[in-house]
Amino acid sequence: MCGIAGFVSPSLDAGATPEVIASMLSLIRHRGPDEAGYYLDDGVAMGTVRLSVIDLATGAQPMADPSDRYWICFNGELYNHVELRRELRGLGRHFRTRSDTEVVLQAWAQWGAGALPRFNGAFAFAIRDAVSGDLFLARDRYGKRPVFYSDRGSGTGPDGDFLFASEMKAFRAFPGFRFELDPGELASAFAVWTPLPDRTPFRHIRQLPMGSFLTVRGGRVDLTTYAELEIDADPFTGSAREAVAFVRDTLRESVAMRLRSDVEVGVYLSGGLDSSIVTALATELSPHAVRTFSVEFDEAAFDESGSQHVVASHLGSLHSSIAVRGADIAANFPSAVYHAEVPAFRTAFVPMYLLSRHVRDAGIKVILSGEGADEAFLGYSLFRETLLRAAWHDLSDDERMAGIGRLHPELSHFGPANRARLKGLFEQFAVERLPGLFSHELRYQNGRFAARLLKERGDPFADLLALTASTPGYAALSPVQKAQWLEFKTLLPGYLLSTQGERMSLAHGIENRCPFLDPAVVRAAASVNLRFDDGSEEKAILKEAFRGELPESSLARRKQPYRAPGAAVFKEHRPDYMELLLSETELRKIDGLDPVFARKLVAKIMATPSEGISTKEDQAFIYLLSTAVLHQQFAGGRDRGRAGHPEAELKADTIVDLRGSRGPRPAAHALHGAGGPR
Template sequence: MCGIAGFLAPSLHPDAAPGVVTSMLSLIRHRGPDEAGYYLDDGFAMGTVRLAIVDLAAGSQPMSDAAERHWISFNGELYNHVELREELRALGRPFRTHCDTEVVLQAWIQWGPECLTRFDGAFAFAVRDAVTGDLFLARDRYGKRPLFYTEHGGALLFASEMKAFRAFPGFRFTLDPRELASVFAVWTPLPDRTPFQGVRQLPMGGVLTVRGGRRTLRTYEELAVAAPPFEGSEEDAAAFVRETLRASVEKRLRGDVEVGVYLSGGLDSSIVTKLATDLSPREVRTFSVEFESAEFDESGSQRVVASHLGTRHSSVTVSGADIAEHFPSAVEHAEVPAFRTAFVPMYLLSRHVRDSGIKTVLSGEGADEAFLGYSLFRETMLRASWHELSGEEREAGLARLHPELAHFGPAHRKHMAGLFQQFSEERLPGLFSHELRYQNGRFAARLLEDRGIDPFAGVLDLVRTAPGYADLTAVQKAQWLEYKTLLAGYLLSTQGERMSLAHGVENRCPFLDPAVVRAAASVNLRFDDGSEEKALLKRAFRGELPASSLARRKQPYRAPGSAVFKDRRPEYLELVLSDTELGKLDWADPVFARKLVAKIMATPAEEISTKEDQAFVLLLSTALLDQRFVRDTAWPDASPESGLKIRTVVDNRRVLPRVGGMR
């Protein structure tokens, strides 16, 4: 795991290039605190801050082939590098290290961009051909690792985090009203978007080619949520799923450092922990978040699993005061508006993991998307069949959805039935599964100044133009949307990778192995009618996990919301409490924002609706982004003397003699 940054800037004065690239790397040094290096060519620079995990001694970056024609800056891990190395060796490709970065580079030289479909990994990287001048940027198929790019003054800038762009002369961030509206409506940036004008992210499964001043963006692999049905019995299917997951975990335990596990206490992380204890040569260390508030705490379930599997378990206890204190720092690392506070405890957990001496952890992200674990999928099934059901069947279906939520209880059943009746027909083309959820987003979008922007225009265009989307079932469309929006845009980024890498911890996701995703698609619905969440997955691990873990209904990971801010009144809350400060937010509707803030401040937490709570967190997090990224020019010292030792790998600027360095 690392961070990369660079630019293609023919007009930048050559003497300025070293200082610019080192400053860019310094701004993302938290991603790779072990070492850093950069490569310079005429008008081009790329560099890497490295978190050393595979081949600690010889994996320095940027890395080249022996002829120094092809150069790579690589962020992430290639989990099948062992198998690909052997295949490439058989084809005559030479290797000087045991690092997965060199496997990626040699695969690129051998197969070109077609190599990307062979990769099982979490990655984002840049490859430069020093002879042709071509530049390639690529990202993994599920968007596990970030890669942003923008054009400024004729220069193309790219980096693992947008904040690195602040180091380029004259670059400034501006919030984009159209993209903000979309983020507020669907809770995350869309696959190729960011909240800032002119800044884009390379979409999942995307490759950007820069050749002779022209940029070409294409998708090398489309997201597939459908697969031929599994041929075999339910018992065979359970064994197939178990073995596929086992192979995935085994690959993700590779490396030259100890690998820990995030243990939430739920089914998915418990399965990952079980497989890790079976396969790891070391005692497995597990890590969890505990909450002072019993409403959010799952420590009991976590301890049961840890005890059952014999892991060395530790946790960090998070209070409302902790969330309020660290919210601004977590938002700065996230770089996008957030609709809940649950990413802040993950920020604190990764700090605890790093302080415990662990650089790499496994987690359960992707399991609910692959194996239909979310209530969203059962809601979609129920709404899609609403007109075919009797009154008793509808009521029974509603009762099964959310027995843990009061507003789905018997006293509110009639109201919920009316709501489901109202949304039993599609209103937004292609978005049937998410229309109920998007009502909260529609409310939040009212916080923005009315510019006549349709907040759902972006996501409507996304599904309208997606190849094969129209042919998917309602549930498969729901899956596709979850992969493309909330998983990649929030769970893997804001709540996942960005919080882990804030403290130099790499997160690996066994459920997002392509083979696991394909396996899930082949067994879903055939062996799961929606009456029991992830029934086949539970069967695959029956007898190996505590009975309570298998019987326990999914409890979404949650954290205290707006109450933590109003109870403690941190200084930064003035950004939304003060009329003067609200007036500085040129993207906000001050009247609606003032009304919402007043209600949050005056109303007991239990009387605040989910949509109001989410809207408030979106408002506050965006105000912090506006202050930090748009209006604040006093960024931390980004000089080479700021604590990160950065070495020159190669300097091929025409105005300077060539400088040798690490290889």
């Protein structure tokens, strides 16, 4: 795991180029504390800060292929590098390292962009073609690793500057670059709960969508999709027993690939089914006792420590946990927002920020987690809710009430006393209002409320509607498959894998790997879901696949979504940055914000007992607070939010400078002091 950054800049003085790329990398050094290096050639610069995980000795970057034509800066891991290396050797390719980075590079030299569908990994990389002058950026098929870009820089058009980086904060080192929040993108993000696949909250900054690559050629930027979601696979043709074995074997192979590492691999153990399965398989496949890590809360409504300890004891893992209190969330919220770089609708990413720091302090650099299981195996109550609403008019009142009761047993407002009110709400949403978004319409009501924080919000769902309308085959999907598509395209990459996942892990140099997001696992889930999941039992095939290996209590337990305390934390502890919301002067600094609505919301939150704050109000408040903090850190011209995150001066281990040289490749120059592989 690493961080990458770079630019194509006709405007930048050649003498300033090394300083600028080094400064960009220094701003993301937390992602790769082990090594750093950069490449310079004819107005192009790109570099890597490296977290050494595979081939600690010879995997330094930037790296060239044997012909010196292709140069790569790589962020991520290629899990099937062993198999691809064998195939490439059979085609006559010769390797100088054991690294997966070189496999990616040689595959690109062999097949070009045709290599991308062959990759099973979590990655974002840049490749420079020194012959054609082209620059390529690519991102993995599920959006596990980010790459952002801007074609603004200090100019626009064909003579403008093109910037890219694993984190947007790197752009602040480029001369003339300014961050500006985009009210239209904020409205969409508030409504949908996350930026759309190619969007960010800032003007002139985009992200490369999942399963895509981008080509920068002669001042033009072209985007190409190389992988689509595979959630409409043909139904599994075998028996239920064969389906169980198929799913288990596919998951086992996925975990085995993700245990490939030259450093120890741990597991995040939440106590739920998904992380327990990953822990069970890692325990089976690892030659040593597996170390597991978790978060505990002092509030029973959020705490899963009992289940965590039952699973850890049953599987014999070496378990470690941290206790997170409300005061910890309040104290670390700005730091977590600084790394997330987007507004958030809940605080659950802050405990993950603290957990990854704990894991780093324990000496672990790679962690496995259960993300993607609910999307692939229809684990969310959202999917059962979609089935219930789609069948609403065919059900009796008793069946409707019983169905509502089964949706969220963990939430008090879904209890018997509220079911009559909920029945009326479901009645309203039993017919599609937003074309193609039937499954998410109830959820998006909370987002619609949050979008009221902005003065000119237009239709906050317009861009999402345009995305689904332009996606081939989307209209033909079933309501549940549409729900699955929306989860895979929005909340999974935009929040769970990023704000709550990768960005919190890499804040402390921890690489997160997701066995459920293996293409073979996602395809297997799609095929068995169609045959064996009628919504009556949550993840029935998964449970059966690991019956006898996990505690029976873990298999019988209903899903408890990972949550953390919300607005109440900031009421109780009143951190100093709350002044951003309590001051009308500060609120008016945020472009597009409606300060009148914002002040009314804050006043209501502060005056209402915590148990009386509605879900939509809590969500809108967290959005407002995180946006205010983000504005101060990035767009406000002040650095208070970066306290505790000083950018160390970057001393590159490897510099490759090809400017003015088209002869044999110059030797890479090592500069001491950056700390080599450890």
